[in-house]
Amino acid sequence: MQGYNFAYLDEQTKRMIRRAILKAVAIPGHQIPFASREMPLPYGWGTGGIQVTAAILGEDDTLKVIDQGADDTTNAVSIRRFFARTAGVATTTRTADASIIQTRHRIPETPLTDSQIIVYQVPMPEPLYKLEPSKQAAKRRHALAEYGDMHVKLYEDIVRFGRVAVAYDHPVMVNQRYLMSPSPIPAYDNPKLHKMAALQLFGAGREKRIYALPPYTEVKSLDFENHPFHPVRADQKCALCGAQNSYLDEIVTDNSGGRMFACSDTDFCATNSGRAA
Amino acid sequence: MSVLLRARHLEQRFGRIVALDDVSLSLRRHEILAIVGESGSGKSTLLNVLAGFQQPDSGDVLYDSGDGPQPLATLGALTLRKLQRARWGFVHQDPRRALRLDITAGGNIGERLMAAGQRNYGQIRETAARWLEDVEIDPARIDDLPKTFSGGMLQRLQIAATLVTEPELVFMDEPTGGLDVSVQARILDLIRGLVKRLGLAVILVTHDIGVARLLADRLIVMRHGRIVETGLTDQVLDDPHHEYTQLLVSSVLPA
Numbered sequence: 226m227q228g229y230n231f232a233y234l235d236e237q238t239k240r241m242i243r244r245a246i247l248k249a250v251a252i253p254g255h256q257i258p259f260a261s262r263e264m265p266l267p268y269g270w271g272t273g274g275i276q277v278t279a280a281i282l283g284e285d286d287t288l289k290v291i292d293q294g295a296d297d298t299t300n301a302v303s304i305r306r307f308f309a310r311t312a313g314v315a316t317t318t319r320t321a322d323a324s325i326i327q328t329r330h331r332i333p334e335t336p337l338t339d340s341q342i343i344v345y346q347v348p349m350p351e352p353l354y355k356l357e358p359s360k361q362a363a364k365r366r367h368a369l370a371e372y373g374d375m376h377v378k379l380y381e382d383i384v385r386f387g388r389v390a391v392a393y394d395h396p397v398m399v400n401q402r403y404l405m406s407p408s409p410i411p412a413y414d415n416p417k418l419h420k421m422a423a424l425q426l427f428g429a430g431r432e433k434r435i436y437a438l439p440p441y442t443e444v445k446s447l448d449f450e451n452h453p454f455h456p457v458r459a460d461q462k463c464a465l466c467g468a469q470n471s472y473l474d475e476i477v478t479d480n481s482g483g484r485m486f487a488c489s490d491t492d493f494c495a496t497n498s499g500r501a502a
Numbered sequence: 503m504s505v506l507l508r509a510r511h512l513e514q515r516f517g518r519i520v521a522l523d524d525v526s527l528s529l530r531r532h533e534i535l536a537i538v539g540e541s542g543s544g545k546s547t548l549l550n551v552l553a554g555f556q557q558p559d560s561g562d563v564l565y566d567s568g569d570g571p572q573p574l575a576t577l578g579a580l581t582l583r584k585l586q587r588a589r590w591g592f593v594h595q596d597p598r599r600a601l602r603l604d605i606t607a608g609g610n611i612g613e614r615l616m617a618a619g620q621r622n623y624g625q626i627r628e629t630a631a632r633w634l635e636d637v638e639i640d641p642a643r644i645d646d647l648p649k650t651f652s653g654g655m656l657q658r659l660q661i662a663a664t665l666v667t668e669p670e671l672v673f674m675d676e677p678t679g680g681l682d683v684s685v686q687a688r689i690l691d692l693i694r695g696l697v698k699r700l701g702l703a704v705i706l707v708t709h710d711i712g713v714a715r716l717l718a719d720r721l722i723v724m725r726h727g728r729i730v731e732t733g734l735t736d737q738v739l740d741d742p743h744h745e746y747t748q749l750l751v752s753s754v755l756p757a
Contacts, residue, residue, distance in 0.1 A: 368579075369579060369580050369583050371583065371587075371617065373587075373613060373614070373616045373617025373618070374613065374616075374617075376616040376621070377602075377605060377609050377612065377613050377616055380608070380609050380612055380616065380623065380626065381605050381606060381609050383623060384606055384608065384609065384645050385645075448621075449621055449622060449623040450621050450622045450623070451622055451623050451624050452623050
């Protein structure tokens with residue numbers, strides 16, 4: 226596309242972002258500040274993820290973008306087309322064919338390999354923000370690894386609901402050192418973070434933070450010894466492909482209470498049932 | 503008895519105001535030391551400096567954690583924080599400052615345990631229930647929010663939440679301030695019992711001579727940031743030497 230640099234951002238900016246990414250990979254789970262740019266989409270729509278993707282995208286890459294697991298939602302379609310036009314890279318909806326996957330709120334069901342990179346869009350990178358409104362104090366706590374309050378929150382959940390009631394964005398300990406927000410992925414996806422073969426990059430545009438999980442990093446969801454972490458999944462099978470081991474969306478089908486459950490990962494569902502996505 | 507905490511020549515200024523002026527003191531294991539003085543005499547500043555929340559302009563505080571006295575300033579932020587969270591305790595005058603009012607009584611007591619690495623839900627609850635009983639709160643209220651508690655109960659809850667890690671040194675800043683007399687008496691009784699049972703060393707700041715007389719082994723009288731008199735509690739209170747101490751003792755209303 227004329228008038229734009231490859232992948233929209235100028236080279237100087239990309240270099241700055243890559244430096245932040247390198248630092249982030251060097252200290253797994255630690256948030257690195259970066260000079261987030263204005264992007265041609267609003268905050269909350271993936272400005273962090275899109276900048277990280279722009280910084281690591283090469284001409285030979287194949288890009289897949291998902292939003293809540295789906296390839297065909299507005300956000301996913303727009304970002305995929307954005308890079309198709311500004312970088313001219315190949316795009317795909319097939320998880321296995323992609324070299325870079327940008328995602329919002331999900332990790333694909335198909336296990337990722339060590340030749341892939343997954344980029345998460347993160348609205349709030351600070352896992353402590355609900356407990357500690359001051360960013361300075363939160364940073365101090367990370368420095369001192371002072372995470373006791375996080376367990377107080379889980380304790381309160383068990384007292385009130387009989388179980389840990391965090392359905393998404395369940396905080397994780399990375400490498401037994403840093404507490405990290407996994408971005409608002411469902412708790413069901415948390416186990417996939419652990420020792421994943423692919424490089425995982427997290428970008429928060431409004432909050433101006435980048436963090437990362439290098440391949441095969443130890444990631445543990447917070448829990449109690451006698452109340453172990455339990456990923457929740459609707460006790461149903463997919464109405465389209467029959468899968469019993471995938472994360473399901475509940476879809477309201479009419480005005481009289483009719484509903485169906487279907488895989489949230491559209492590519493997985495299509496592959497499973499032999500349809501084209 | 504070995505010295506647990508020692509302060510040497512502490513100085514602290516806030517602009518033109520001298521809050522601490524060459525203050526030195528020592529505290530032995532299992533000893534209760536009261537710091538008395540009028541408002542603005544530097545009591546609370548001294549407490550904050552001793553507890554490591556504030557760096558003095560000059561002088562140092564030494565703490566003996568078992569292998570010889572060490573200046574707090576050389577411990578490093580991480581070690582100091584660990585001390586403050588487990589082996590030390592701090593009881594504030596206003597329990598609402600120390601407690602989290604939006605989480606249950608059990609959660610408040612469990613907080614220090616979880617910060618210290620306790621990860622067993624059942625054990626945390628057991629310990630919390632036992633401590634509620636120790637501070638004379640019905641254990642059935644373990645899942646109630648502190649905002650449903652009375653002032654006296656809140657203070658007792660704060661004491662339980664502080665002592666749950668069985669610290670060896672506790673700082674108390676007017677623990678009975680702002681409570682009515684009958685509730686004060688109960689709390690003093692409770693503190694006295696717990697301190698004896700756990701063998702705590704306590705530094706207690708108060709402006710209430712009665713509280714000092716009831717709890718403290720030794721007494722320090724402060725005025726304008728200086729220590730004007732120090733000695734055994736009954737000795738100082740029954741035979742005050744400094745004119746300010748005399749004034750302080752004589753201004754207690756007869757019961």
